[in-house]
Amino acid sequence: MAQDETGRELGRHERYRGEFPIVVEGLTNAFGEQVVHRDLDLKVRRGEILGVVGGSGTGKSVLMRSIIGLQKPTAGDVRVFGRSITDSDPEDDIGIRNRWGVLFQGGALFSTLTVGENVEVPLKQFYPDIEPELRHEIARYKVMLSGLPEEAVSKYPSELSGGMKKRAGLARALALDPELLFLDEPTAGLDPIGAAAFDRLTRELKETLGLTVFLITHDLDTLHEICDRVAVIADQKVIAVDTVPKLMELDHPWIQEYFNGPRGRAALTAQALDELRKHMDEPVAAHAVKALDKPPAGKA
Amino acid sequence: MGGFAEYELVEGDDGGTALVLSGPYLVSTIGEIDQDLRGLDGPLDRIDLSAITEIDTVGAWMARWLANAHGAEITGASDRAKRLIGALTDAPADEDLSAPRLPVWERVPQAMGDKVYGARRGVYGVLGFLGALLVSSASLVRHPRRFRVLALVRQLELVGVTALPIIGLMSFLIGIVIAQQGAVQLAQFGAETLTVNLVGRITLRELGVLMTAIMVAGRSGSAFAAQIGTMRLTEEVDAMQTIGISPMEALVVPRILAAVLMMPLLGFYSAGVAIVGGAVVGQFMLGIPFWTFLLRIQEVVPLHDLWVGLIKAPVFGLIVALAGCYHGMQVKGNSEDVGLRTTMAVVTGIFAVIVIDAFFAVFFTEVGWG
Numbered sequence: 001m002a003q004d005e006t007g008r009e010l011g012r013h014e015r016y017r018g019e020f021p022i023v024v025e026g027l028t029n030a031f032g033e034q035v036v037h038r039d040l041d042l043k044v045r046r047g048e049i050l051g052v053v054g055g056s057g058t059g060k061s062v063l064m065r066s067i068i069g070l071q072k073p074t075a076g077d078v079r080v081f082g083r084s085i086t087d088s089d090p091e092d093d094i095g096i097r098n099r100w101g102v103l104f105q106g107g108a109l110f111s112t113l114t115v116g117e118n119v120e121v122p123l124k125q126f127y128p129d130i131e132p133e134l135r136h137e138i139a140r141y142k143v144m145l146s147g148l149p150e151e152a153v154s155k156y157p158s159e160l161s162g163g164m165k166k167r168a169g170l171a172r173a174l175a176l177d178p179e180l181l182f183l184d185e186p187t188a189g190l191d192p193i194g195a196a197a198f199d200r201l202t203r204e205l206k207e208t209l210g211l212t213v214f215l216i217t218h219d220l221d222t223l224h225e226i227c228d229r230v231a232v233i234a235d236q237k238v239i240a241v242d243t244v245p246k247l248m249e250l251d252h253p254w255i256q257e258y259f260n261g262p263r264g265r266a267a268l269t270a271q272a273l274d275e276l277r278k279h280m281d282e283p284v285a286a287h288a289v290k291a292l293d294k295p296p297a298g299k300a
Numbered sequence: 301m302g303g304f305a306e307y308e309l310v311e312g313d314d315g316g317t318a319l320v321l322s323g324p325y326l327v328s329t330i331g332e333i334d335q336d337l338r339g340l341d342g343p344l345d346r347i348d349l350s351a352i353t354e355i356d357t358v359g360a361w362m363a364r365w366l367a368n369a370h371g372a373e374i375t376g377a378s379d380r381a382k383r384l385i386g387a388l389t390d391a392p393a394d395e396d397l398s399a400p401r402l403p404v405w406e407r408v409p410q411a412m413g414d415k416v417y418g419a420r421r422g423v424y425g426v427l428g429f430l431g432a433l434l435v436s437s438a439s440l441v442r443h444p445r446r447f448r449v450l451a452l453v454r455q456l457e458l459v460g461v462t463a464l465p466i467i468g469l470m471s472f473l474i475g476i477v478i479a480q481q482g483a484v485q486l487a488q489f490g491a492e493t494l495t496v497n498l499v500g501r502i503t504l505r506e507l508g509v510l511m512t513a514i515m516v517a518g519r520s521g522s523a524f525a526a527q528i529g530t531m532r533l534t535e536e537v538d539a540m541q542t543i544g545i546s547p548m549e550a551l552v553v554p555r556i557l558a559a560v561l562m563m564p565l566l567g568f569y570s571a572g573v574a575i576v577g578g579a580v581v582g583q584f585m586l587g588i589p590f591w592t593f594l595l596r597i598q599e600v601v602p603l604h605d606l607w608v609g610l611i612k613a614p615v616f617g618l619i620v621a622l623a624g625c626y627h628g629m630q631v632k633g634n635s636e637d638v639g640l641r642t643t644m645a646v647v648t649g650i651f652a653v654i655v656i657d658a659f660f661a662v663f664f665t666e667v668g669w670g
Contacts (some may be wrong), residue, residue: 013303013324013354046504098328116397127329133338136397137365138327138358143391145357154399158634177327177356208387210380219475 016018016081016099021180021212022067027076029062040076049206049213049242051223053258054110054233057103058135060216063233064182065159067214069104080180087146098126100180101173105188107165109157113142115168116153120173139175146171147201163194167201181211187219197217199226220267232258305329305359307337309344316345318375319366325352325359342370350376360384390511429626433556436548448554455558459520460566467515471570474507475499475577483586491584496593499578500601508571509563509609510657513616517649518558521624524555524564525645527545528628529638537629552629556621563617571609604669612660616653623649 005181029037034052036059044050053074054060065071067078069085080096090192107226109118119139123130143153145166157165166186173181187195203226206213209234217223223244231241234254248259258264306325312318319340323329333551347366352359355378364385367374377385396646402410440447482498528551531537575597588596619650631637664670 013326013329017352063586112636114397114399120397127327127331130327131331131334134330134334134358134362137361139397141361142355143387145387153397158397174357177358204387208383 015210016046016179018082019046020044022214023077023079023082024063024116025077025079026227027063027078028074028243029059029064029066029071030074035236037066037073037076040233040237042214042231042241044214045229046212047206047210049202049215050117050228051227051230052214052216052233053223053230055254058233059236060233061184064184064214064216066101068100072284086139098122098176099178100182101168101176101178102182103173103184103186105184107157107169107171108166109165111157114154114156115148115160115171116140117167118157118172119175122172124174130153139171142174143168145174145205147197163190163198165189166198168207170201174209178211179210179212181206181213183213183215183217185216185218187217187222192221195221198227200297202226220264221270224267224271234284301352302655307333309340310348312346314375317343318346319344319372320348320351321363322351322353324354324411325362326354326356327358330358331364334362337366338369340366340514344370344372347372347374348376348379349374349381352378352381352606353382355384355386357384359605361388364388375427392530393548426453426622426626426632429464429629430622432548433454433552433622436546438550438555440549440553447551449551450558451554455554456562458523459516459555459558460562461580463516463519463562463566464569466519467512467566467570468573470510470511470515471503471573472577474511475503475574475579476581478502478507478574479578479581480585483581493596495582495586495587496596497600499575500597501543501605503571503574503578504573504601505608506657506661508574509613509616510653511568512570513615513620513653514650516563516617517620517623517646519557520555521620521649522646524624525628525642526638528625529631529641530551532629533629535639547629550624556618559617560614561617564613567609567613567616568606581633589647602669604664608660608669612657615656615660619652619656620649623652 004276020043022042024040024042026041027037027042028035038181040063042063052060062071065082066073068083069227071223073086076086081099081239083096085096108113110121116136116139119142120135123135123138140150140153144150148164148167148171152160152168154165157168160168170183171187183202187198190198199222202213202215205211215222227244229241230244231238232247232252232255234252239252240250240255242250247255250256256286259268303323305321305325308320308322310318310320344366347363347370349355355363360381363374363377363381366372373384401407417607428491479495479499483492483495486492486498492561528537531551537551540550542546575594577592579588579593582593624645627641627648631641
C-alpha cells in the first residue's frame with residue numbers, strides 16, 4: 001500500500017494528498033561501463049505538469065522506466081506515493097500500479113484488440129468484479145474523453161492514424177482513473193495542429209481529473225504552453241527544475257542553447273503573441289501581429 | 301478511511317425521493333454496487349452526492365447515468381464531482397466495443413469464398429514471386445558484381461552448418477528405429493539380413509532427404525519468413541528499395557541459393573548418419589558386425605538410389621526456401637501477421653515437399669530406377 005507524507009498507510013480508496021507523489025533520491029543507473037544517471041534527485045509536486053527535457057541519450061526514458069519499476073536502478077531510491085519502488089517485490093506494487101497510467105512513445109496498444117478492448121484490459125485485470133455492461137460504458141467514455149470519435153472504439157490500432165493511436169494509448173492510460181500520468185514524448189511524430197490539440201487535451205484532463213503529469217518531451221511548444229515546471233537532465237543529473245522563464249535565466253550552456261536557440265525563440269515568440277491576443281482587443285492584436293510580421297500570423 | 305460505496309433512499313419533506321450516495325465512488329468500489337444501483341425502481345427526484353468521500357470518473361459516470369435514467373437532479377456535488385460530471389459526454393450504448401462481426405450464416409460462406417479467392421491469388425502470387433526470382437537471378441548472372449557473396453556464405457552457415465547436430469541426431473535415431481522395427485518384421489521370414497537393404501535403400505532414397513527437408517522447413521523456412529517479415533514491418537525492405545537495392549537480390553536470392561546448395565549435402569549426411577544408426581542396431585541386436593553392415597550397403601544399394609536422393613534434395617530446398625521467403629515478403633500490417641505467415645511458410649513448405657515427393661516416387665519407378 002502507498003503511504004502519505006507522515007508515513008501513514010494510504011487507504012485503498014483514498015487519494016494521495018501529500019506534496020510530492022514522486023521522489024527520486026540518489027538514483028544511479030549504469031549499463032555496464034556506461035553510466036546514464038549518477039546521484040540524480042527529483043521531486044514531482046502533486047497536481048503539476050512536470051516537463052522533462054534533455055539531449056538524446058541523456059536517459060529521460062530510463063528515468064521514467066526507473067520510476068515505474070520497469071528498470072531496476074543500480075543504486076538510489078525511488079518513492080512513488082511515499083512507497084519505495086526500488087526495494088519492493090513487484091507483486092506488492094499492485095496497490096500503486098493502479099494509481100498511475102503510462103503512455104508509451106508508440107502508444108504500445110495491443111494490436112490484436114480493438115481500442116475499446118485495449119481500454120478494458122486494465123479494468124479486467126484489476127477489477128474483475130465490474131460487470132461487462134459498466135465496463136463497456138467506462139471504456140467508451142474514456143475513449144471519448146481522450147478526444148477520439150465514438151466509432152474509434154471498435155477499430156483496431158492498425159486502422160488508426162499516429163495521432164489517434166496516441167489518444168487511444170492515453171485512453172488506456174486513463175482506464176483506472178490514475179492520479180499520476182506518465183507521458184513519453186506524446187507529441188513526437190504529430191503534425192503541429194495535432195500536437196497543439198494533444199497539449200490542450202493534456203492540460204484539460206489534468207485540470208478535470210486532478211492529475212499529476214510526468215511528461216517527457218522534445219517539443220518546445222509543449223514546454224511553453226502546458227508545463228508548470230521543467231526538469232533539465234544533463235551531465236547524468238537533473239541540473240535544474242523550474243519554470244521556463246526562470247530556467248532561461250540560468251547560465252548553463254546546454255540550457256541556453258536549448259531555450260535560446262532558433263527553435264526555442266520561435267516557440268517563445270509564438271507564446272508571447274498568444275498572450276498579446278488574450279490581453280488586447282481583437283483588431284489591435286491583429287494589427288500588432290501584422291506589425292511584428294515575423295512569424296506567420298496563425299489563427300487568432 | 302476506505303470502506304464501501306453505499307446508497308440510501310430518503311423520503312424528503314416535500315414528498316420527493318432522494319437517493320443519497322455515500323462513501324468512495326471509485327473504479328475500485330463501484331463493482332459491488334453497480335448492479336444494485338441500476339436495478340433501483342424510480343421515481344427518484346434528487347441524487348445527493350454530498351456524502352461521497354472520494355469520486356473519480358467512474359463514480360461521476362454512475363451518478364450521471366442515474367440522473368439521466370430517472371430524470372433526477374444532482375445535488376450536493378463537490379467541485380470535483382461537478383467538474384468530472386461535466387467532462388463526460390454521452391457515449392451511445394449501442395456502439396459495440398469489439399470489431400463488427402457478421403452473423404454465422406454469412407460468416408461461414410464468406411470465409412469459404414475468401415479462401416477460394418485467396419487460393420487463386422496465392423497461386424498468382426507464388427508464380428509471380430517465382431518469376432521475380434528468375435528475373436533477379438538472371439540479372440545477377442549478367443551483373444555478377446552485385447551478387448552478395450557474404451550474405452550467401454552467412455546463409456550457408458545458418459542453413460547448413462548449424463543444422464548438422466540436430467539433423468545428425470534425428471537421422472541417427474531414425475536409422476535405429478528403421479533397423480530395429482524392420483528386423484522384427486523380417487525375422488518372421490527369417491530374412492534379418494535384409495535389414496541392411498531396408499535401411500540403406502530407404503534412407504538414401506526417401507527418408508534422409510524428406511526428413512531433412514522437414515527439418516530445414518522448420519528451422520530455416522520459418523526463420524526466413526520471420527526475418528523478412530519483420531524487416532517488412534520495420535520498413536527495412538522499403539528502405540532498401542529506395543536506395544536502389546533490390547530486396548529480391550539482397551534478401552531472397554542468397555537464402556534460396558543457400559537452401560538449394562545445402563539440401564543435397566544435408567540429405568546425404570542425414571542418410572549416412574541413419575545408416576550408421578542402423579549398423580549400430582545390427583552390431584548389438586542382429587549379430588551383424590558393424591563394418592560388415594557398412595560393406596553390405598555398398599553391395600545391396602544400387603547407385604541410382606543415391607541419385608534419386610540427390611536429385612530430389614535441391615528441389616525440396618527450393619520449395620522450402622521459396623515458401624519461407626514468399627510468405628515473409630507478404631507480411632503487412634502488424635506483428636500478428638508475422639506469426640501467421642511464419643506458420644504458413646512451414647505448413648505450405650512441408651506440404652508441398654511431401655506432394656512433390658509422391659510425384660518423384662512414381663516418376664523414378666517409371667523410368668526404371670525402382
